[in-house]
Amino acid sequence: MTQTHFHTCTLCEATCGIAVTVDGDRVVDIRGDEDDPFSRGYICPKATALADLRHDPDRLRRPVVREGGDWREVEWDEAFDLVGRRLGEIRSAHGPDSLAVYQGNPSAHNLGLLTYGQLLFRNLGTRNLFSATSVDQLPQMLASYLMLGNQVLMPVPDVDRTDLFVCLGGNPAVSNGSVMTAPDIRARLKAIRARGGQVVVIDPRRTETAALADRHLFLRPGTDVLLLLSMVQVIFAEDLVRLGRLWRHVSGVDALRSAASGFPPEATAAVTGVAPEEVRRLARSLATTPRAVLYGRVGICTQEFGGLAAWLVLAINVLTGHLDEPGGPMFTSPAVDMVPLVAMTRFRGSFGRWHSRVRGLPEFGGELPVAVLSEEIETPGRGQIRALITSAGNPVLSTPNGARLEKALPGLDFMVSIDPYVNETTRFASVILPPTVHLERSHYELALANYSVRNVAKYSPPVFERGDDQRHDWEICVALAARLLSRAAGVARWLPPESMLDLWLRTGPYGLRRGLGGLSLSRLKKRPHGIDLGALEPRLPGRLGFRSRRINLAPRPYLDDLPRLRGRLTRADSLVLIGRRQLRSNNSWMHNSSRLVKGKPRCTLLMHPDDAASRGVADGDRVELSGAAGAIEVPVEITEEMMPGVVSLPHGWGHARPGVKLAVASAHPGASVNDVTDEHFVDALTGTAALSGVPVQVKADTESRRG
Ligand SMILES: Nc1nc2c(c(=O)[nH]1)N[C@H]1C(S)=C(S)[C@@H](COP(=O)(O)OP(=O)(O)OC[C@H]3O[C@@H](n4cnc5c(=O)[nH]c(N)nc54)[C@H](O)[C@@H]3O)O[C@H]1N2
Ligand SMILES: Nc1nc2c(c(=O)[nH]1)N[C@H]1C(S)=C(S)[C@@H](COP(=O)(O)OP(=O)(O)OC[C@H]3O[C@@H](n4cnc5c(=O)[nH]c(N)nc54)[C@H](O)[C@@H]3O)O[C@H]1N2
Ligand code: SF4
Numbered sequence: 001m002t003q004t005h006f007h008t009c010t011l012c013e014a015t016c017g018i019a020v021t022v023d024g025d026r027v028v029d030i031r032g033d034e035d036d037p038f039s040r041g042y043i044c045p046k047a048t049a050l051a052d053l054r055h056d057p058d059r060l061r062r063p064v065v066r067e068g069g070d071w072r073e074v075e076w077d078e079a080f081d082l083v084g085r086r087l088g089e090i091r092s093a094h095g096p097d098s099l100a101v102y103q104g105n106p107s108a109h110n111l112g113l114l115t116y117g118q119l120l121f122r123n124l125g126t127r128n129l130f131s132a133t134s135v136d137q138l139p140q141m142l143a144s145y146l147m148l149g150n151q152v153l154m155p156v157p158d159v160d161r162t163d164l165f166v167c168l169g170g171n172p173a174v175s176n177g178s179v180m181t182a183p184d185i186r187a188r189l190k191a192i193r194a195r196g197g198q199v200v201v202i203d204p205r206r207t208e209t210a211a212l213a214d215r216h217l218f219l220r221p222g223t224d225v226l227l228l229l230s231m232v233q234v235i236f237a238e239d240l241v242r243l244g245r246l247w248r249h250v251s252g253v254d255a256l257r258s259a260a261s262g263f264p265p266e267a268t269a270a271v272t273g274v275a276p277e278e279v280r281r282l283a284r285s286l287a288t289t290p291r292a293v294l295y296g297r298v299g300i301c302t303q304e305f306g307g308l309a310a311w312l313v314l315a316i317n318v319l320t321g322h323l324d325e326p327g328g329p330m331f332t333s334p335a336v337d338m339v340p341l342v343a344m345t346r347f348r349g350s351f352g353r354w355h356s357r358v359r360g361l362p363e364f365g366g367e368l369p370v371a372v373l374s375e376e377i378e379t380p381g382r383g384q385i386r387a388l389i390t391s392a393g394n395p396v397l398s399t400p401n402g403a404r405l406e407k408a409l410p411g412l413d414f415m416v417s418i419d420p421y422v423n424e425t426t427r428f429a430s431v432i433l434p435p436t437v438h439l440e441r442s443h444y445e446l447a448l449a450n451y452s453v454r455n456v457a458k459y460s461p462p463v464f465e466r467g468d469d470q471r472h473d474w475e476i477c478v479a480l481a482a483r484l485l486s487r488a489a490g491v492a493r494w495l496p497p498e499s500m501l502d503l504w505l506r507t508g509p510y511g512l513r514r515g516l517g518g519l520s521l522s523r524l525k526k527r528p529h530g531i532d533l534g535a536l537e538p539r540l541p542g543r544l545g546f547r548s549r550r551i552n553l554a555p556r557p558y559l560d561d562l563p564r565l566r567g568r569l570t571r572a573d574s575l576v577l578i579g580r581r582q583l584r585s586n587n588s589w590m591h592n593s594s595r596l597v598k599g600k601p602r603c604t605l606l607m608h609p610d611d612a613a614s615r616g617v618a619d620g621d622r623v624e625l626s627g628a629a630g631a632i633e634v635p636v637e638i639t640e641e642m643m644p645g646v647v648s649l650p651h652g653w654g655h656a657r658p659g660v661k662l663a664v665a666s667a668h669p670g671a672s673v674n675d676v677t678d679e680h681f682v683d684a685l686t687g688t689a690a691l692s693g694v695p696v697q698v699k700a701d702t703e704s705r706r707g
């Protein structure tokens with residue numbers, strides 16, 4: 001007997017509805033849920049791999065303890081007691097900062113980790129909290145904090161109503177959109193052009209999104225800040241500033257004008273590669289198109305001037321009057337609304353409250369940049385990290401100079417990983433606590449519903465009930481909290497995260513108290529395909545975090561960072577590296593699904609024909625790619641889609657490492673780009689890793705070519 005259940009794919013931010021057909025405890029089919037009002041049946045090839053995750057023989061189902069080179073299965077309570085005892089001992093002997101935490105990307109979709117995970121990790125009392133934020137969206141959160149007064153108040157492009165979508169450092173046609181939850185983004189981008197609007201892509205590679213666009217401009221990696229300053233200069237010089245409805249609430253206009261005045265397009269074109277007339281055209285069309293949005297994403301964040309670039313993207317949207325207007329960057333009205341939930345708390349944001357011990361990089365939102373993790377483990381002294389908890393992360397493959405981290409991890413006194421796999425990172429753990437996987441737990445998109453192009457709400461119960469021998473992420477976190485947090489120790493019974501969700505729904509904007517459908521968990525459960533709560537609506541100035549109800553266009557930390565640009569204007573790197581995402585790949589952790597890795601090897605270095613010719617490299621050759629941190633060997637694909645002087649390699653590969661228990665991934669290993677990226681190459685303002693624009697060399701590998 002087969003049965004069909006409705007759920008949501010969370011492998012990326014698009015949150016597509018899925019219909020999962022099961023026979024007993026097997027998945028027999030996963031397809032798009034035609035009745036999901038948001039995704040309307042759309043899925044990409046990754047959704048079906050959720051079945052592979054469920055059935056993967058390599059996946060751990062019970063806790064394991066490392067014994068020499070081997071793993072021994074233990075009972076859950078034995079594992080929890082061991083972890084509680086060892087972490088407790090280390091904390092007593094060396095203080096709370098001797099414990100560190102790294103939280104990875106899948107945490108963002110995980111109700112249990114967003115509730116009890118946060119509760120556990122944030123209350124350990126350590127300053128050594130790390131996450132994927134500092135290899136990702138940190139600069140965008142900082143801009144929201146410094147300019148709008150709340151780090152979670154990040155705007156979302158209103159793609160469905162815009163007439164001009166300018167995409168800087170994002171490739172939504174492949175990533176399926178980020179800080180822009182929008183199932184079937186390709187169709188939404190095509191619709192812009194179909195209604196007479198325009199899509200413009202600015203990217204060092206002519207991407208899959210560029211293929212859908214009216215125009216593509218090449219830009220030298222890491223120079224967005226100069227392009228953006230020139231656009232600001234033009235907007236002021238040509239009298240194109242239109243603050244619109246929010247004019248009373250905007251401060252810092254003059255300071256922004258003078259900050260940009262020294263950067264006319266003629267002064268930056270040689271460095272950015274964008275011609276002055278293109279900069280002017282871009283600034284004018286953004287300023288004069290009534291419904292327009294400048295969208296910046298991971299490419300503008302993970303680079304040397306990520307902080308400044310994220311500031312200027314938001315500032316330009318304000319200057320041109322598009323922020324919080326239909327077709328512009330807007331704010332959501334989600335059923336569980338993070339903005340008021342965090343407004344009165346520390347989660348509203350913080351910056352530079354403390355600095356990392358060894359290198360002095362700043363805290364942001366209670367976390368330190370992960371680029372300092374290795375040195376904080378290696379460097380003796382007070383506050384040295386001696387124990388590490390990783391949760392839903394794989395920093396050996398996903399953070400700069402992973403090779404150094406991989407050498408540092410064995411030096412820890414203790415490490416515990418909450419993760420279903422023995423992978424490149426967790427193989428160093430003393431104990432691995434494997435949670436249930438996606439289809440085995442309930443789902444509500446607590447965080448990402450705040451960054452969605454429509455207001456939507458959806459709850460899915462688990463497709464499969466967890467086995468008695470399994471634990472959810474939240475149960476693991478609760479068990480550890482009971483052993484590690486004194487305040488928590490007295491609490492005998494914990495409520496499941498659903499209870500918190502229900503409370504938030506009921507007290508939220510659509511909850512019982514305010515009428516309007518009276519949303520609650522039980523009402524949501526009756527609508528298994530989800531509920532559409534309508535298009536985005538103007539939310540400012542009400543949501544601004546500053547008591548003054550102001551948007552600050554010129555926060556001090558940015559102005560103080562500008563002098564650093566002088567060095568950039570005079571530097572010329574001969575060859576720089578950028579990343580690349582691929583439709584069948586999901587960061588580092590879905591390569592154990594045969595259906596996603598089959599076909600040609602994908603961990604290839606893209607290179608422009610001129611760069612290849614000058615190095616004597618032919619298509620398909622294996623080359624040595626080296627940077628400050630180290631060297632790897634990869635095959636080359638020669639293509640004119642690359643800007644000359646720029647090469648591109650995807651991240652998340654490099655599975656041929658001893659001890660990794662991923663049979664399929666290890667047979668399609670690729671090499672890790674983060675063995676080449678440099679942990680010292682960061683945005684000095686924010687500490688965000690500069691994974692783009694990394695200076696590299698490529699050498700023809702004559703040995704392997706012969707072989
Ligand atoms: N060079 C370069 N490096 C990059 C990037 C880049 O563009 N270029 N991108 C960066 C970005 S944007 C990100 S977000 C990071 C991602 O970096 P990470 O978050 O560190 O890495 P992931 O590959 O997402 O690893 C996810 C881990 O979570 C586990 N996992 C999956 N689901 C669950 C779950 O439900 N519960 C638990 N407990 N564990 C689970 C998986 O087995 C895997 O070990 O990589 C960054 N690194
Ligand atoms: N299929 C798939 N989808 C994913 C993921 C995945 O691994 N695979 N990862 C998910 C995650 S964790 C995230 S954070 C999102 C990210 O979503 P996006 O931000 O859309 O990510 P990318 O596809 O990496 O796009 C970044 C773009 O920036 C360009 N770029 C690089 N350097 C620069 C620069 O200096 N300036 C400019 N202007 N552009 C530059 C790159 O060429 C690339 O086209 O994707 C998510 N979706
Ligand atoms: S685009 Fe693909 S990976 Fe992303 S949520 Fe939809 S089906 Fe899942």
Ligand SMILES: [Mo]
Pocket residue numbers: 105132136
């Ligand atoms: Mo990410």
